[in-house]
Every structure is written in structure tokens, then in C-alpha cells.
Amino acid sequence: MTHPARVGAGVAAGVLTAAGDLAFLLAAAVAATGSVLVPPARRRVGALIPQYATALVRLERRRLAELLGANELPPIRTAGWRDVTYLAARLLPGALGALAYLLLAIGAVLAWILLSATVRGDLSVAEFLLQVVIGTVLLMLNVQAIGSVGALDVRIARWLLDQGARAALEDRVRELASTRAGVIAAVDAERQRIERDLHDGLQQRLVALGMLLGRARRSQDTERTYALVKQAHEDVQRALEELREVAWRVYPSALEESDLGQVLGMVAQRSTVPVRIRCDLPVRPDRQIETVLYFVACEALTNAAKHAAANLVTIDIEPREGTIRMRVRDDGTGGADPSGRGLSGLARRVAALDGQLRVDSPAGGPTTVLAELPCA
Known part of the structure; x- marks a missing residue:
């Protein structure tokens, strides 16, 4: 359970961020209205509004997590208009929080007036005690109102942002179904x-x-x-x-006894093109990751030798922010087709492990094949 003081601080911070959200929404409305008169700017404005809205949503999520205890909200994947909708809905708890703190400030002023009147002797003891009881009840109601505003703030976030999580989950299911079909196609092509x-x-x-x-x-x-x-x-x-x-x-059976760098060294010895390898992995990744990286490197080497007339191929493998990154670069003539049977099959293999494969091969070279795979 979140401490009442943290809830109060979260609601107070929410009043301030709601003011910023309102300013952003007004500016976005003006920009969107103006872009209607300038068609070339319409697409640019339509892309910037969700982008800045997502930045504000990140700020709101941090406030909700640190002060209101909403740590279970799903991660943000992409900027979208749902974030703009959330910022608009956030104006309600922001306004209610401002009203609650305004009443609290008024109560504090009245308490000071009551205390001053008591000191001057304008109020009797009975009247003073009656006012204290009334003030205490109003203070408890005000504190309860602040807590209710915080709960409403969290509920709106869960309702709107969790809908985004469900949409992301549906996209993920579709992506996995497509990846599964791609893997089956890649296996058939390999056979x-x-x-x-x-x-x-x-x-x-x-x-x-x-x-x-x-x-x-x-x-x-x-x-x-x-x-x-x-x-x-x-x-x-x-x-x-x-x-x-x-x-x-x-299947590269040598991976059962040797790591990826050593196995690629064996491949380099049989290659007709000189190969320079730098494998800087402090810990061996999972076997399936090594296998996919092996196939990517072999396909890139084969293309460099058969089609690119390359004189040197460099392979760099290194960890980077929760991923393993392998870059294969040759100094050949370029022109590799990412939609070809070999590279497209590799892209499906990489996608099956939630990775990405990018091929940059302009006419005249050089060709760079970049594979990134998630790894703990």
C-alpha cells in the first residue's frame, strides 16, 4: 500500500503535469488546425504530435510508478494517438486534484483565522472546540478526496494504457504467426x-x-x-x-565443442576470400543464437565470394545493450538483394528469435549485413 504522503505528493505533481498536458494539447490543437491550411506540413505535424505526447506519457508513468505505486503498467512500444487521448483524459484528475488542494488551502486559511480569533478571546472554548471538530471532519474528507483523485488517476492510466498493451499483444501474436510461417518457409527453402x-x-x-x-x-x-x-x-x-x-x-556441429568465434575461424580458413574476425563476447550466448549468427556469417561470406568479387570480409561480433550485434562487411561491388532467397531466409531465421537483419548494399559497394539478436 502506498504511503498517504506519497499519494499526496503524486496528486500534487499530477496537478502540475496536467497543466503541462493542457498547454501541450492546446498547442497541438493550434498546430493541427494550422496544418490543414498548409498540406505539406500536415504529415509532419501528424507525426510530431504523437511523438511529443509519448514523451509526456513517459513523465506521467514515472510519476504514477514512483509516487502512486502503479508499477505494473505495460512498457511503451511506439508513439501513437492513444497517448494523446490519455493526456486529454488526465485533465480530469488534474482538475479535481487542483480543486482538492484549493479547498485544503482555504481550510488552512480558515484555521489560521480561527486560531487568531481564539488567541484574541473572540471565541469561547466551546465554540473553539466545535470549530475544531468541524475542521477535522472537513480535513479528513479533503484527505480522502485527494486519495480518491490519486486512485482515479491510476485507474485512467490502467484503462487507457492497458488497452494499448492489449493492442501491442495482438500485434505481437500476429507477428509471431507471421514469423512462424516465415520459419516454415525458410526450413522448406533450406531443404x-x-x-x-x-x-x-x-x-x-x-x-x-x-x-x-x-x-x-x-x-x-x-x-x-x-x-x-x-x-x-x-x-x-x-x-x-x-x-x-x-x-x-x-547444422554446424562444431558449435558443440567450440564457440562462435572459433567456428567462424574454421569457416574463414576454407573461404576463398580473406576474412578478418573480431568476436568479443565475454559469455557464450545460447546455442540457437550462435547457430543463427553462424548462418548469417556463412551466407554473407558465400555472397561476397560468389557475387561481390570482394578482396576482404570483416566480421565483428559484440554485445550491445541486451543484444548481440554481428556486422559482416565486404569491400566488393555491392548490389546484394535483401529479398533474395538466401538473405530473406536469414531474415526469417533472425526474426524467429525477435532479432533484426539489415542489409546495406549500394551499387559499387561496400555490402554490410547487420544482425542484432536479443540476449540476456
Whole structure:
């Protein structure tokens, strides 16, 4: 239960902030009316009003939390016109609080007059005691009124701001449904990619290997047979490398024993483009986060080697304000398409973990792939 003194301070502060809210609403009304006459400014004013309203709502929320005990209000996600509605509704408890404190001030003045009259002897003891009883009752009613204003203030905040939380929850449910569909699509696309790699690469190599061994078995020339077997052995080695590459695209098993920086170092050793890696993570993140970052880095490396004609790729991984940020930058020709199959699939993987993937690849380069994932 909040201390009565804190409630009184919260209501008094609410009177002052309500005056500021009123000034803002009047200024916003004037600006909105004026923007009707100036169409180019209409969109700008329409964006600024909710933005400043949200800043005032943050101030009100801090007052409600610190002085009136309303700590359970949902966090603000985006600026919106609902905040303007809340500021307008807040004028009612602000006006009632001002009235309550005005009556309290009047009561204090009357008490001083009564005390002065008693000291001068203008009032008898009986009359003085009667006035004290009446004043005490009025004071208790006034204190109760201040408490009721504080409760009304909190109730309005919960009613309007919690509606915003429900709307945000509905948006979150829709986002998760869309993300789930995107993950399913990404998994299907990855399966098609694996099937294509096996069919176009490894399967054809194994067919060629079978034909090569068949020729070696039918050959009557010892030297030719040796040469064919030697070539078959080399093809087996290449097939194993391709199979290992396909397996790593499915899941990087090296993450079970090594951290992300070490695994990316292994990838860099097999890359045809020089890679510079800086991994500054004091604590290993969750396996799923490492896996997603691994796939983002590998896709960026593949694009840099195949399409961008890059000479150097830099990978920087660092923690930043509750997130892990990975930036992959190459000095290639640019022009990467974020809506392509590879990058769009990665964006869905990142979104599935509530992260963000941004691709900046102007014509002529450089290309920067930035992935941010939440991490405790």
C-alpha cells in the first residue's frame, strides 16, 4: 500500500503535469488546425504530435510508478494517438486534484483565522472546540478526496494504457504467426537447397566416381588402372568435402565443442576470400543464437565470394545493450538483394528469435549485413 504522503505528493505533481498536458494539447490543437491550411506540413505535424505526447506519457508513468505505486503498467512500444487521448483524459484528475488542494488551502486559511480569533478571546472554548471538530471532519474528507483523485488517476492510466498493451499483444501474436510461417518457409527453402546441392553436386560426383571405377575394373592396362584409381581416390576426397559442406549447412556441429568465434575461424580458413574476425563476447550466448549468427556469417561470406568479387570480409561480433550485434562487411561491388532467397531466409531465421537483419548494399559497394539478436 502506498504511503498517504506519497499519494499526496503524486496528486500534487499530477496537478502540475496536467497543466503541462493542457498547454501541450492546446498547442497541438493550434498546430493541427494550422496544418490543414498548409498540406505539406500536415504529415509532419501528424507525426510530431504523437511523438511529443509519448514523451509526456513517459513523465506521467514515472510519476504514477514512483509516487502512486502503479508499477505494473505495460512498457511503451511506439508513439501513437492513444497517448494523446490519455493526456486529454488526465485533465480530469488534474482538475479535481487542483480543486482538492484549493479547498485544503482555504481550510488552512480558515484555521489560521480561527486560531487568531481564539488567541484574541473572540471565541469561547466551546465554540473553539466545535470549530475544531468541524475542521477535522472537513480535513479528513479533503484527505480522502485527494486519495480518491490519486486512485482515479491510476485507474485512467490502467484503462487507457492497458488497452494499448492489449493492442501491442495482438500485434505481437500476429507477428509471431507471421514469423512462424516465415520459419516454415525458410526450413522448406533450406531443404530444397540441400536437395539441390546433393543432386547437382554430390550425386553427380558419385555417379562419375562409379563410372570411373567401372572403367578401372574393365581396364587391362595396369598403369591406366592405377591412374583411374588415383583419380577416383581424389574424387572421393572432394565428395567428402562437399558432403561435409552440406552437413555444415544443415547444422554446424562444431558449435558443440567450440564457440562462435572459433567456428567462424574454421569457416574463414576454407573461404576463398580473406576474412578478418573480431568476436568479443565475454559469455557464450545460447546455442540457437550462435547457430543463427553462424548462418548469417556463412551466407554473407558465400555472397561476397560468389557475387561481390570482394578482396576482404570483416566480421565483428559484440554485445550491445541486451543484444548481440554481428556486422559482416565486404569491400566488393555491392548490389546484394535483401529479398533474395538466401538473405530473406536469414531474415526469417533472425526474426524467429525477435532479432533484426539489415542489409546495406549500394551499387559499387561496400555490402554490410547487420544482425542484432536479443540476449540476456
